[in-house]
Amino acid sequence: MEDNKAMVIFQPSGRRGQVPKGITLIEASRLLGVDIEALCGEKKKCGKCRIRVESGYFQKFGVESSMAHTTPWLEEEAKFINEEGRKAGYRLGCVAKVEGDLLIFVPEESRAGKQVVSKAARDIRIEHNPAVKIYYVEVEPPTFEEPTGDFERICRELEKDYGLKNLTVDIFALRQLPTALRDGDWKVTVSVWQDKEVIRVRPGKAEASYGVAIDVGTTTVAAYFCNLNTMQVIDTVSLMNPQCKYGEDVMARITFHMTSEDGLKRMSDDIIEGLNWLVDEAVKNTYPPKKKVKKGDGGEIAEEWVEVPEKGKTYLRLTREDIEDLTICGNTAMHHILLQLNPEFVGLAPFPPVIHHSLDIKARDLGIRINPASYVFVLPNEAGFVGADNVGVLIAEEPYNSDEIQLIIDIGTNGELVFGNKKKMISSSCATGPALEGAQIQFGMRAAPGAIERIKIDPDTHEVDYKVIGRDAWRSYSEAKEMQAKGICGSGILDVLAELYRAGVIIKSGVFNKEQKSKRYRRNTENKQPEFVLAWAEETSIGKDIVITQRDVRQIQLAKGALHAGCKLMMRRMGMDKMDKIKIAGAFGTHVDRTKALIMGLFPDCEIDKILSVGNAAGDGCRTALLNRKKRDEANWVSRNVEYIELTVETDFQQHFMECMQIPHMKDPFPHLEGVVPPEVLNQK
């Protein structure tokens, strides 16, 4: 790394890059396209730009070096940050300067723009049969003739009215019981888990109970907050996996555990804290927004926060205790790390997980702050590299109930593949890395306002048109300064490779064409690498050209090559040379342009209409397990009935991988690309 530059990572956005030492954190944030609130114009007057400097570790450099590399604390910061905040690492972004590598957390209130949640919930059909159900009962008060205990009185009514038998009770719920019965004048609402265990007793009649389904991805964690009675998704909240600071992919996290004494506990604590943040956020959103208003007439004027409810909107005003069920899925490594199960052997051949079967664990045992008597249901794992997230995809998509031969691709930081139909199903995994999600790409970023999400390149002029998140009009219909582009998100990255190729900017091998038609192609003045300008500095909010580099192209090729090779080897294993349907799951699946995915050769050829995006199917599966307990049994069944294939042990894996990095693969006929890619491009050597 250059001596006068430092690596800065902003969380939760994940934006990262080299910045010159000596600039303020706000200036660094601007360079990297992170929006920090700064109402006073960085005059140290508004205190809005409070950020937290994380004392994390920089796994990337092979050594653990503390990252609190900023200029020392200045007294003027004390006006906005109290002693407690100071201890927690809070600084003013307009005061503290970059002195070395830094990991910075931008708190919600300091963010200028909200992240676009890309993991929105899909409408899927779910049979209503949640694991947690509520029952209303009225009981007779005890008398000298009938002084039976409180719990037995309730059980009697639950059996009489609802047929529930042999109920047990959690000690936390039991502690609520005597007071709830008397406060409710012997009428209570009882929450029962799996028709087996009483987990909550509330006085009077309660209308609903709530649950959260959480998909713990290597990079992104998405939570679906649901009403367990109506099945309505009340809110969707997401977060960057706080473990990202220990390494971007699964193997880096496992390595961190193996090389640091309390690494497993630290990573587990971090993700648990993340889950608690998601729950808090979901709960907070059930209250009206608040506004600071001036108070008092004459004399001293005080400020206070008051609620500003939207007209006609009712607010649930829930607490953490109102969340009575939680389901979690994640890949096997995320699963193990969250539960503090040694993930070491998941990373060592033959990659056995510690457990396949689903787990019911009391939330309190994991430090998850929902109703303390509640269980967390953790979906089962298929194999070391096909985890509970893939099981989530399967119970959402149910390929095992279908005649059609389906290829289900779940692209996250790792790629997981399932192939087959009701007769037989096999699964595998491939190391796509996080490139397809925007990481490891110079101007890659998460799906947030300003991210380029669609690109078109004119084959005749090599001129670029594009669209950013948060603005409906394309570049060609806008003034340059209206675009305010910041970087490229996952869907933009998929577009760019296909467009570069279709327009002839790059050739099949991924190398830039010798014949370029615009001055967008150039060599970087510093590192001499070829790059192609997608947006000129004047169109951006970061004041510099947004480019795609030769290295970026290579990263994307590596990812898509791994995926494509995996698909092919699985088809071979099943003795099939085509499939009826391709389903793309994962965060960016929602935005992927099917044609462009086919052009770039993300997977083998398929009829374009048969390529479907199924969104965050892992999250959907997790949600079905929350709302329909039968899906939990189904998950356990499927986790043991999909055969896992280890592709990397196939002797010709490497050769396939190399071939599949090309765009599109030469040896595969791609009949469905006819007419989509110009023949002279498609048939080039």
Add this chain to the structure above:
Amino acid sequence: MEDNKAMVIFQPSGRRGQVPKGITLIEASRLLGVDIEALCGEKKKCGKCRIRVESGYFQKFGVESSMAHTTPWLEEEAKFINEEGRKAGYRLGCVAKVEGDLLIFVPEESRAGKQVVSKAARDIRIEHNPAVKIYYVEVEPPTFEEPTGDFERICRELEKDYGLKNLTVDIFALRQLPTALRDGDWKVTVSVWQDKEVIRVRPGKAEASYGVAIDVGTTTVAAYFCNLNTMQVIDTVSLMNPQCKYGEDVMARITFHMTSEDGLKRMSDDIIEGLNWLVDEAVKNTYPPKKKVKKGDGGEIAEEWVEVPEKGKTYLRLTREDIEDLTICGNTAMHHILLQLNPEFVGLAPFPPVIHHSLDIKARDLGIRINPASYVFVLPNEAGFVGADNVGVLIAEEPYNSDEIQLIIDIGTNGELVFGNKKKMISSSCATGPALEGAQIQFGMRAAPGAIERIKIDPDTHEVDYKVIGRDAWRSYSEAKEMQAKGICGSGILDVLAELYRAGVIIKSGVFNKEQKSKRYRRNTENKQPEFVLAWAEETSIGKDIVITQRDVRQIQLAKGALHAGCKLMMRRMGMDKMDKIKIAGAFGTHVDRTKALIMGLFPDCEIDKILSVGNAAGDGCRTALLNRKKRDEANWVSRNVEYIELTVETDFQQHFMECMQIPHMKDPFPHLEGVVPPEVLNQK
């Protein structure tokens, strides 16, 4: 209270009394018969007399007054007590002086004599079927062909070798699994709870697992530490219930909860801490004792602790993790307080408990530090005033399997009665208070060395002969100074009433006879109350006469009257005027002289040979539940099939109670006392 005196209570012995202000804590301990180690003769040189001043509360005076009433800390104490100890309230007994009411804890190492454990385990027949069993398995290591997860590999063997199916696993056990499997070279010992849940995995072959049964009495807590495989009782450890500082009986504790904001939590924390102490103690006893030895030759001489194993003895060297099961019984209030269940309604008519049914609670959820994945089994309650301890007595004695009509009396701080046979059983409770255990009696004390445990009074001379714990020879065979008497324990208290009566010192009403034959009878010089000297000052270690006062006699009468009246009313309810057998359970049951119990009218008349002592049957029952899981179901059955009778609502209860306070009850013929009590005494008016 007199201004120049203060109330001092010593724990864990429970000795208490008024002492002059201004004396040292060691001097106070001597006055109250508590033995504190003081090798240097109170010269502030040995530091052996370290005690802890508790910042408890004095419930007795109606108000909560802090009890840290000592003279200020002196620098000379710092030589023996570090800063941490000072903060915890430690003082030197020879330095700190009494300035006001005090609650003092004498740590184990500062005690001069060990308390005699009166709650020893009895030999009872138990079918071997513990809830926690260990299974040894050898599994195949995973391969690419068979990469199944660790847990599933173990389950497969457990099913194949032992027929165990559908096992679940505790998260704490699961965390041990991958390392245990590899450390044990794929051979492990698995502990399974109720053939349902894996709670521990140890590498290699383990021979045994251990458990503890704990009887939580209002005054005494007794723990039976057992090998779950051989059923051997390895150790018995007991402790004064640390809640005693909040009040001596059940109602006082409930009142403390109702009148203090966090009273329930404080009392719960205290008893949990007590349970942890018992476990630690039991574990500690599995190591050889240690001795301090000088180390090094010439130069500096250091001291170090070295183990001094007894010859030929093997030591188990266990840890807390080795305790894998725990069963608890206690009366309903103790049950509720321990579990932090609101005990308020147990103290309010119609006294419904929060729950009858037994509970399986993870030890970690209660803060009990045994194997963290282990369950605590809490025995079920019969009713508000007949708790899980009585259920313990019942499953140990099994009157429900007998043709004989039995009266089972469990005398602790509360008296619990069960009457009936296999056809029908009723239970009740009576407020005996702690007098029969030595509390509320001026010179009452616990069963420890120096306690008078047997008394004989000569009817002709009124001279007294007695025996103390720790010395085999009676007073009549000893020199005066050899006796070193300190007080009277429970069994002595039972003796004394019968003997006073039989010898004619008191009359039936409990009042001292006008005709006294010795100068042992006198009026106290201070309070003018009649009293009778049992041991002269020269025979004691406390330097003053040990007497029994009129008020003491009244206390014992109140206790025995409540018990006797309860028995009679239960017999009436069942329409019976006699029983086949009386079983006396409880701490002092072991020591009770059956004849004397009959003489004093502790219960209705019965053939003396049919009066049996069954020791701490509650603890025995708790132990059977530990070692035979079927007994747990039996406990739940019996708790709902013994009919609870509330005696205090009977219209003539009060009249019966008054009558039964007399010695023995006039209206009952006591044929079995013929020849035991002189006719002129028995037939006096």
